[in-house]
Amino acid sequence: MIAYLEHFVQENEPETMADTDEARLVSAMDLHGTITCHSTSAASSDFGGLHHTKPLAVIRPSGADDISKAVKFAGNSANLTVAARGNGHSINGQAMSDGGFVVDMRSTENCVFSVMRRHRGAADYVADVSGGALWEDVLKRCVSEFGLAPRSWTDYLGLSVGGTLSNAGISGQAFRYGPQTSNVLELEVVDGNGDIVICSKNQSSELFYSVLGGLGQFGIITRARVLLQQAPEMVKWIRLVYSEFSEFTQDAEFLVSLPDGGDSFDYVEGFAFCNTDDPVNGYQSVLLDSSQRFDPTRIPCSAGPVLYCLEVALHYSKSHDSSSVNAVVNRLIGRLRFVEGLRFEMELSYMEFLLRVKRVEQEARCNGIWDSPHPWLNLFVSKMHIADFDRLVFKQILNHGVGGPMLVYPLLRSKWDSRTSVVLPEGEIFYLVALLRSALPYPKGPSVDEQVSQNREIMNCCVRNGIDFKLYFPHYNTEEGWKQHFGDQWPRFVERKARFDPMAILAPGQKIFRRNH
Numbered sequence: 001m002i003a004y005l006e007h008f009v010q011e012n013e014p015e016t017m018a019d020t021d022e023a024r025l026v027s028a029m030d031l032h033g034t035i036t037c038h039s040t041s042a043a044s045s046d047f048g049g050l051h052h053t054k055p056l057a058v059i060r061p062s063g064a065d066d067i068s069k070a071v072k073f074a075g076n077s078a079n080l081t082v083a084a085r086g087n088g089h090s091i092n093g094q095a096m097s098d099g100g101f102v103v104d105m106r107s108t109e110n111c112v113f114s115v116m117r118r119h120r121g122a123a124d125y126v127a128d129v130s131g132g133a134l135w136e137d138v139l140k141r142c143v144s145e146f147g148l149a150p151r152s153w154t155d156y157l158g159l160s161v162g163g164t165l166s167n168a169g170i171s172g173q174a175f176r177y178g179p180q181t182s183n184v185l186e187l188e189v190v191d192g193n194g195d196i197v198i199c200s201k202n203q204s205s206e207l208f209y210s211v212l213g214g215l216g217q218f219g220i221i222t223r224a225r226v227l228l229q230q231a232p233e234m235v236k237w238i239r240l241v242y243s244e245f246s247e248f249t250q251d252a253e254f255l256v257s258l259p260d261g262g263d264s265f266d267y268v269e270g271f272a273f274c275n276t277d278d279p280v281n282g283y284q285s286v287l288l289d290s291s292q293r294f295d296p297t298r299i300p301c302s303a304g305p306v307l308y309c310l311e312v313a314l315h316y317s318k319s320h321d322s323s324s325v326n327a328v329v330n331r332l333i334g335r336l337r338f339v340e341g342l343r344f345e346m347e348l349s350y351m352e353f354l355l356r357v358k359r360v361e362q363e364a365r366c367n368g369i370w371d372s373p374h375p376w377l378n379l380f381v382s383k384m385h386i387a388d389f390d391r392l393v394f395k396q397i398l399n400h401g402v403g404g405p406m407l408v409y410p411l412l413r414s415k416w417d418s419r420t421s422v423v424l425p426e427g428e429i430f431y432l433v434a435l436l437r438s439a440l441p442y443p444k445g446p447s448v449d450e451q452v453s454q455n456r457e458i459m460n461c462c463v464r465n466g467i468d469f470k471l472y473f474p475h476y477n478t479e480e481g482w483k484q485h486f487g488d489q490w491p492r493f494v495e496r497k498a499r500f501d502p503m504a505i506l507a508p509g510q511k512i513f514r515r516n517h
């Protein structure tokens, strides 16, 4: 086998691979799925559009057995690596494998789907879903077939289960339920030795926690058991505009800190936008539908170049009368200090609410923005320094916007499990800052270099000013960068790698470890 492999990897340039080579690879690995060495372009790029790396082959596995065989096969070679590709929505080539295998997890999306009670006789439910399934499909099946739904989401649902669980998976529900990684009870994983392992907090727990937020370094998630709740029917979706950052953050922190069980919103997010009528970066970005109007005369004269919008949502059932829903909303909102007259709201079904970014995707696909580069920057910034971040970054570096949303909202560290591989800034409250650049392709929009260098300027500014932050979807090219990112958790991360992927076969696109020979 090894002799055959050496011949294969050394003598076959990917470009010259013939169908017979693909057939030989399939039979050498004994796969039930398929392999292509020709049509690899989709796996050579990602949503970010900044990196392009050609794999040797794309494997479309039929299930965990095929993935295990591919990892073992790579392990028996001199230098092959294996990258799971969920939906390729990374920014910096994280799901790519230079000259190695990309495993297209979408081919396994229908391998698993079942809903069951968590404990016999209990009223709470869980779903077993494939690591390659998209969250939007999980949502549709859970709601339409069972009237149930996962509790913690991302804003956009065209992301794979394994892809978000390898990072964290956050949206406006995370203040209550934690990230998606806090809502998983069990995983089936193919580790770096090619072993298929079922893990949970009680079984192979070190692997379980390593894989959650593990950037794909310790195993490929082939199945996840996800906590469910009764699917809400309706959502009241509200946006409130602030001119003062301190009032915005105090109100947001107040809302996310309300005790569980009492009146509170079910979703809390926020974003910064420009104090202009720029159609992308300004007032229009706050409106929830085309019938709404933003009255800029309401903005106090003292306002700066950037304004803030608190975004909240309340679930309710169709049987609730609107006055009781409004009473809850008004009780919660009555204490907030948004600008009078700058409150926008709409009612929609739970599915429409969760799929709200799909509309944005459709528009962006039509105008060419979806397929152009996206040099996004996502950070977690400690509460201690978020006002500095506002002053130095939003109000100065980004006072003309980023051509897309600039999310900023608080999260609670106690809802995250420190045993997972995710690293966070200090303190109970920290902020997600997501700069979702969505400019028109150059020269209509800024060049990629300009946007990337502005990202660098923001990170340098944070470092220079002692702002405590961590990158979400981290991307570093040097070991020093990764060491700093993980801080005192670096030795744990390295030990986990040595234990679960000793040859460093998995997720090479993260550029953390080099393949061992």
Ligand code: FAD
Residues within 6 Å of the ligand: 046, 047, 083, 084, 085, 086, 087, 088, 089, 090, 091, 094, 095, 096, 105, 131, 132, 153, 154, 155, 156, 159, 160, 161, 162, 163, 164, 166, 167, 168, 169, 170, 171, 215, 216, 217, 219, 220, 221, 222, 473, 507, 509, 510
């Ligand atoms: P990929 O890009 O395919 O893979 C990401 C990494 O995970 C790679 O290293 C890959 O090897 C690894 N991986 C993939 N599948 C598996 C698996 N089954 N097992 C182990 N490792 C695997 N994130 C949020 O938290 N909240 C949001 O609201 C949010 N919104 C987004 C909106 C858009 C439009 C985009 C493009 C991204 C958004 N993200 C959000 C970021 C997203 O969660 C990450 O980029 C995620 O990695 C994408 O999932 P994917 O399935 O496309 O992963």
